[in-house]
Amino acid sequence: MIEFQDVTFVHQNGVKALDRVSLRIDSGETVAIVGENGAGKTTLVKHVTGLLKPALGNVLVDGQNTATTSTAQLSRKVGVAFQNPDHQLFSESVEEEMAFGLRNFGFPPDLVEQRVARELELFELSEYRKSSPLILSGGEKKRLTLACILAWDPEVVILDEPTVGQDSIQKERLAGTIKMLSASGKTVVVVSHDIEFLWPIQPRVVVMKAGKVVGDGPASKLMQERGLLDSARVAQPQLVEFYESLGSRPEAPFVDPLEARRWVEGGDRA
Amino acid sequence: MMWLSSGFIFRRGTSPYHKLDPRVKLLISILMFVTTLLVKSLYELAAVLAFMIAVAAVATVLRRVARTMAFTALFSTFIFVLNFVFTRNIETSLLYAARFVAIVVSTSLFFITTSPDELEQVMKTFRLPRDVVFAFVTAVRFIPVMFLDTIQIMDAQKSRGLELQKGNLLRRVRNMIPILIPLVVNSVVRSGELAEAMESRAYGSVPRPTSLVEYKTSLTDRAVAAAAVVMFVLVAYSFYFVLPTRIL
Numbered sequence: 001m002i003e004f005q006d007v008t009f010v011h012q013n014g015v016k017a018l019d020r021v022s023l024r025i026d027s028g029e030t031v032a033i034v035g036e037n038g039a040g041k042t043t044l045v046k047h048v049t050g051l052l053k054p055a056l057g058n059v060l061v062d063g064q065n066t067a068t069t070s071t072a073q074l075s076r077k078v079g080v081a082f083q084n085p086d087h088q089l090f091s092e093s094v095e096e097e098m099a100f101g102l103r104n105f106g107f108p109p110d111l112v113e114q115r116v117a118r119e120l121e122l123f124e125l126s127e128y129r130k131s132s133p134l135i136l137s138g139g140e141k142k143r144l145t146l147a148c149i150l151a152w153d154p155e156v157v158i159l160d161e162p163t164v165g166q167d168s169i170q171k172e173r174l175a176g177t178i179k180m181l182s183a184s185g186k187t188v189v190v191v192s193h194d195i196e197f198l199w200p201i202q203p204r205v206v207v208m209k210a211g212k213v214v215g216d217g218p219a220s221k222l223m224q225e226r227g228l229l230d231s232a233r234v235a236q237p238q239l240v241e242f243y244e245s246l247g248s249r250p251e252a253p254f255v256d257p258l259e260a261r262r263w264v265e266g267g268d269r270a
Numbered sequence: 271m272m273w274l275s276s277g278f279i280f281r282r283g284t285s286p287y288h289k290l291d292p293r294v295k296l297l298i299s300i301l302m303f304v305t306t307l308l309v310k311s312l313y314e315l316a317a318v319l320a321f322m323i324a325v326a327a328v329a330t331v332l333r334r335v336a337r338t339m340a341f342t343a344l345f346s347t348f349i350f351v352l353n354f355v356f357t358r359n360i361e362t363s364l365l366y367a368a369r370f371v372a373i374v375v376s377t378s379l380f381f382i383t384t385s386p387d388e389l390e391q392v393m394k395t396f397r398l399p400r401d402v403v404f405a406f407v408t409a410v411r412f413i414p415v416m417f418l419d420t421i422q423i424m425d426a427q428k429s430r431g432l433e434l435q436k437g438n439l440l441r442r443v444r445n446m447i448p449i450l451i452p453l454v455v456n457s458v459v460r461s462g463e464l465a466e467a468m469e470s471r472a473y474g475s476v477p478r479p480t481s482l483v484e485y486k487t488s489l490t491d492r493a494v495a496a497a498a499v500v501m502f503v504l505v506a507y508s509f510y511f512v513l514p515t516r517i518l
Contacts (some may be wrong), residue, residue: 051425071428080429087425090451100448104431134455245394
């Protein structure tokens with residue numbers, strides 16, 4: 001469980017990035033943090049691994065205060081895939097890159113080999129096993145960074161803008177991975193501007209604006225609150241807009257385009 | 271790290287020092303730099319440093335100069351220890367260590383009060399080749415970007431269990447590899463992208479491009495420059511002919 005208790009964070013330049021944020025994320029939840037640029041989304045998640053320490057308030061991960069726990073200790077529980085994969089890739093080969101975190105956390109060599117093989121296969125990177133990670137395409141690099149984190153099986157997975165530079169196929173795969181992680185009981189936190197990507201996942205949505213949490217609830221409900229979304233400069237999913245433009249509607253917005261098509265064509269119309 | 275880096279990065283200001291012609295600011299920094307090399311005792315160096323702090327106060331960059339000093343602390347300690355090991359003279363060792371701080375502060379005062387655009391104009395005044403000027407100014411412009419990159423890379427690697435402060439000296443140096451490789455690779459990639467972006471905007475198509483800004487020295491600029499030169503001559507004269515020699 002992750003708990004933000006009245007957290008305030010001020011940058012060196014005096015900008016208040018988080019303003020008395022209180023938020024609780026339970027184990028096994030899938031949460032999307034949305035908001036305009038500079039709303040404090042990345043700053044918020046950096047507090048979970050202790051990369052940033054709050055000026056006021058507390059951040060607790062499974063009861064451990066992140067202000068007094070090292071990032072290395074917290075990272076064993078919380079894996080963060082940062083926005084730019086080029087900020088972490090440095091090894092001679094893809095398998096070495098994946099083994100880096102595992103070795104840092106003291107995994108025995110046989111388990112390192114086993115975990116690397118498992119993740120390479122899961123993320124369809126086996127053919128690049130001996131290749132330099134620097135020659136991979138943007139999408140492959142993103143997959144590799146996520147694979148690197150999942151290799152040590154953290155309880156919480158945080159994805160910071162995972163869809164930047166990804167094509168539609170990669171986005172679909174990523175959405176599938178998130179659903180798989182949720183199904184396996186992991187806590188998943190996704191920081192993203194990409195509402196169209198988040199909508200089919202149907203996470204709990206936390207809306208941030210100017211360092212504050214201004215909205216919190218299930219996607220199906222929150223994404224219909226146009227006033228809130230407009231004020232936080234968050235776009236409504238196209239399927240929700242379409243649903244709202246219909247004269248007579250089903251009870252809840254469509255999650256999948258096929259669902260919407262079936263309804264329009266009359267098959268599911270009440 | 272960002273806290274320390276701000277001791278070297280330009281931020282716009284409205285102080286009288288910021289408004290000076292960049293060539294005059296360069297002249298003042300050069301004179302302060304040379305003066306630090308001329309000093310022969312800790313007292314003289316203390317006076318030079320006090321003058322630099324006074325300049326920083328006029329330029330309203332005192333806090334940032336303090337950060338510059340904090341940044342140099344590790345290096346100057348190293349210089350002190352090294353000198354003490356070989357000379358066994360505390361005063362000489364302190365002088366060299368403090369001289370290093372003064373040299374860094376004198377150059378930092380120029381860079382934190384002069385924008386990259388002004389720097390470009392100053393270099394053009396000296397008729398340096400355009401490509402050299404562009405490369406130098408671009409390097410200065412990218413210092414904050416590289417600091418930011420370094421922080422993001424460190425965050426990413428720390429999140430993978432890397433402990434930079436763990437182990438003996440050799441281990442700590444090895445711990446820097448996961449930071450340095452992405453930093454260098456990103457810089458090379460960025461420079462390639464920048465070159466392409468410049469070429470696609472016709473960089474180099476005109477051999478002698480005109481400049482939007484032409485600097486003209488005002489009466490104040492000339493007066494400040496003259497005062498700086500006179501002061502330098504008086505100080506240098508007093509160091510060699512008036513004040514007693516203590517060290518060297």
